[in-house]
Amino acid sequence: MRIIDAHIHIPREDPSGVGNLVRAAERNRIGALCFSSLGTWEYEPSLEACIRANGEVEEAMKRYPGKVTGLCYVNPASGEAGHEEFKKCIRGLKMRGLKLWVARKCTDPSVGPFIEAAIEYGVPVLQHAWLKSTGNLPNESTPQDVAEMASKYPDATIIMAHIGGNWEVGAQAVKGCRNVLVDTCGTICDAGMIEYAVKMLGAERVVYGSDNCDFAGQVAKVLSAEISEEGKELILSGNVERVMKL
């Protein structure tokens, strides 16, 4: 069964650690990895920080061709220069998606033009989302925010990270948004989590990701789920191949 990791980051402490991740992925029969870099993980990164982060991804793509797919990272508040960076990453460097984290809520007006650009370029948006009982970060999007954004841009393809953290609320929130997929990473594997996402959304809207967590455990989240073999294949590779046109 082919496995593609749809959500992984260049290691924050050591960008050269990509090689260790690629080797660990190979040991776990993961054939390809979709990397983004959040640079130094500042909540409000400058344009220069995003350009440096995307440079790390470019380097990984060059070093591990066929293994590493790149996603572009921007701060939506960076305006026209941010758009130029996005265009360069997709058209010039052949990255296959846009990563948005917590610089702006996904419902912020500054985000819209980036979603429109992603539609134009035919790439998905990997949107971080969490609903935390303990309180979200200042501009951290919730699953409900993602649903609002996705409804406004029905032609966009959105991958909501972490099934929104609180996976029951997350899956419920985006259930009606056919243009939203969810990824499986970033949480411990609660029993029934994958089954619930598949029941609510269908296996064709769930994608595997590790978010740099132990590959063996993250893959086992999907393999141990009580869903069909066809569903597992879609989650582990089929869906991300389809939406990123890999």
Place this chain on the structure above:
Amino acid sequence: MIVDVNAFLGLWSFRNLEYSGIEGLERLMERSGISRALVSPLESLFYVDNWTANAAMLKLADSRSLSPIAAINPLLPDAGDFLREVADHRAIRGLKLHPGYHGYGLSDGSATLAFDFAEKRGIPVIIPVRIQDERLHPRFAIVPPTSPKGLAEVAKLYRRVKVLVCNARSDELTEILDNGGSWGNLYAVVSWAQMEGFVASAVGKYGCGRLMWGSNMPLQYPEPTLEQIKKADIEVGEKRRILAENAEEIFNLQDRQ
């Protein structure tokens, strides 16, 4: 042979668990090759009566697959009486404490009763740092994780009691073992450590004798954390120690086979 040192029986108030109960646990164990699980009652998190909370444990003496662990709230007025009853049940293999749920700190002396008992009986104490990701708790019931610092302190104070720390993240386990690994009585249970390569790194740094495996089932499926050990870049003998031999030795399980 796989021994799970961190499993639960009973109902979880905030979500339906498909595999709760003895039959459910045994089905999860069978599908993932677990031969024995050390179980404590989930009810002990919520009930304010140690006897009622542990009633199912006291009936597990004859189980071939489950070994009972008594979960005690040491703040309850008759906790001492309960422990005296536990002393009569030889099947009880250890104590489990839930400082976050029961509202005490490990450094404030509240758990003295339990540690004194464990020391006298020569049984281990298991302490889960959390049961569920605190970010997912219902808003009315957010339970703080147990502090890594307190865990290392209590292990230092009770050097003759083996203390197992469960459900800690990779960074928390690292902090706990850095601060208390040298005491010789503090053990890290891989049940929540998600960092890629953590198992190999921990074995390299602290040795496989300090590690065990726990599933946190039925709240979690056993396979994801089990695969972390099975696929870790360590020796086969080291995996055997982590998955079974350390637990068999510490909980004196050989007499059950």
